[in-house]
Amino acid sequence: MGELRSKAEHTEVIKTGGKVCVVVNTRSRRGRRRYSEVARLLRAEGFDPIRIFPVVDPRRLRATLEEALAAGPDLLVVGGGDGTLSAAVKHVAHRDVALGVLPLGTTNNFVRSLGIPLDLAGAIRVFRTGKVADVDLGVAGDREFANLASFGVSVEVAGRVRHWVKRILGRAAYPLTALTILPSHRPFRAFLTVDGRRHELLTHQLNIANGRFHGGWQVAKDISIDNGLLVAYQLGSGKRLRLLVETMIRATTGRWRSLAGGPFVMGREMRLETDPPMAADVDGEVRLMTPITIRTVPNGLRVMVPDDFVDS
Template sequence: MASPLPRSAVLIVNTRSRKGEKLFRSAREKLEHAGITLIASHSVRDPRRLPELVRDAVAEGAPMVIVGGGDGSLSATVDHVAGTDTVFALLPLGTANSFARTLGIPIDLDGAVAVIAGGRRRRIDLGMIDKDYFANCATLGVPPLVADTVPHGLKRWLGRPGYLAWGAWKMARFRPFRLTIGEGAAAVTMDALEVRIANGPFHGGTEMVEGADVASGEIVVQAVEGRSRHRLIWSWLASLLRLRSRKQTVREFRGASLRIATEPRLPLSIDGEVLARTPVTARIAAGVIEVAAPAD
C-alpha cells in the first residue's frame, strides 16, 4: 500500500504563468485549509528563480514541494527533486497543463488541492533529453517555433486558443525536415513534419501519444511522416477530434534510449521551452521521482 502524502510542504508559484498571479493567495489559503502546513510559500515573478528555490527546499529537507505553474515551470524544477525523498506536487496554473492531465490531476485549483491533501504517492518515470530531465513531452517542428516566439500576453490572456492561433501563423514559415531515429544499421530515416518525444500521452493539452505512459519504463518517439503541411494539419485535427485515422498519420518508436538527428539541425522544445538542438539522445529515467497523484 502506498505511503500517505506528507502534511507539510514548501509552496512555489510562478506568477508569470497564465493563472499564477491571480491564484497564488487563494492556493495558499486552500492548501492550509485542507490541512497542509506550509513551511514557506514563494510568489515568483522571475521564472529563472524557480529551480534555485526548489533546490533549496529539497536541500533543507522539505517533505513535499508544491510547484504552481505551467508545464515549463514543472520541467524546470523536476531535476532538483528527481532521485530524492521529497514528493513533487503540482498546481496546474499554465496554458496546456499536459503533465497534470497525464497524472489525472484536475486542472481546477480546488481539484488539484484535493489531490495534494487526499491523494497518494506515485513513483513515475521522467524523460531525459541528453542530461536534462523533462516531465511530459519534447517536440520538433512547429511547436518550438511557437514556444520561442509566442507573445506572453497572447498566451496569458487567450490561453490555448491564442497558442493555437499563433501556431497557425507560424505554420507559414515551417519547412519539413529529414529525421533519423536510431544509430548504425538499425537507424530509420524519413521526411518528417513533427516529432513528439513523450513520457506521457498529452501534448498541448491534447492526448496525442496514446502509447506513452509515465510508468512504462520506455520513451516514445512519435513522428508525423511526410512533406505536406496539410498532412500535419490533418494529424492535429484527427487527434483533437479523436478520429480512428489519427494513428495512420504517425509512426512510433519506443525504447529506453533513442538517438534523434535532423537535417537541418532544429531547435527542440522541452515541455514548452526551447532548450536544446538536434542531434539529441532521448532517454527514460525509470521510477526516478515520487509525485502527488489522485487516490484512485
C-alpha cells in the same frame, strides 16, 4: 541523494502532518490570480505550509526551488505552467521529497499526464486523498524532462507565441501561432535509431514523449508516463497541408490512435539525427541541438497522484 522512503511510508507522513513547502510562479497564466487561494485551500485540507514562495521574476525560479528544498519538505507543492514544473522536476528528481503539482499553466500537460484534476481545489485535495508514486523521467542529452522533446514547427511556435495571447486563448494559442509559421516552414529529414532499427522520415514536426499529453491533448489513448518507454511520432508528413489537417483534427476532437495501431515508435532509448541539424524544445527549453540521444529513467521522480493512478 540518499535512500528513499517507501511510497506507503512517504504517503502516510504527508497525510499526517509532514512538512510542506509551496512555490507558485505568479507570472504563469493563472498563478498571480490564484496565489492567495492556494494557501487558503491547502489549509482547508489540513496542511500548514512551513514556507510559501511567490516567484515574481522567473529568473529566480531555480534559486527559489533550491531554497524551498533546503527547508527539508516531505511535499513540495509547485504551481505554474509546464516550464515551471519542468524546472521543479529537475530539482526534485531522485530526492526523498514528493512533488505536488498545481494546474496553473496554459496546457497543463504534466498535470494531465498524472491524472490530477484541472481545478485547483481538486488538485489540492489529491494531497490529502491520493498517494505517493514514482514515475518515469526522460533525459535528452544531459537534460532531464517530464513530458516532451519536440523538433520542427513547435520549436518556432514556442519562441513566437505571445504571453498575452496565451492568457486570452489558452492552449488554442499554440495551433493558431503555428498557422502563421507553417506557410514558410521547410520540412526536415529525421533518422531515428531505436533498438538497432533505423527509421527515416520527412516531416515538419517530430515529438518524443515521456508524458501522455502534448498541447493539452492526449498523444494516444493508451500511453503511460510510468511504463519505462518513450514514444516518438510525427505530425503530418513533409506536406504542410497534411500537418495542418492532422493538427486541427486533434485540436478540435482530441481523436488519437492507439499505440498498437498508430504511427508510433517506442523504446527506452532513441538516437535522433536530422538534416539539417535542429534545435530541440525540451519541456519548453530550447538549448540542445541534434544529433541527440533521448532515454528514460524509470521511476526517477516521486510525485503525489490520485489514488486510482496506476503505479507500476
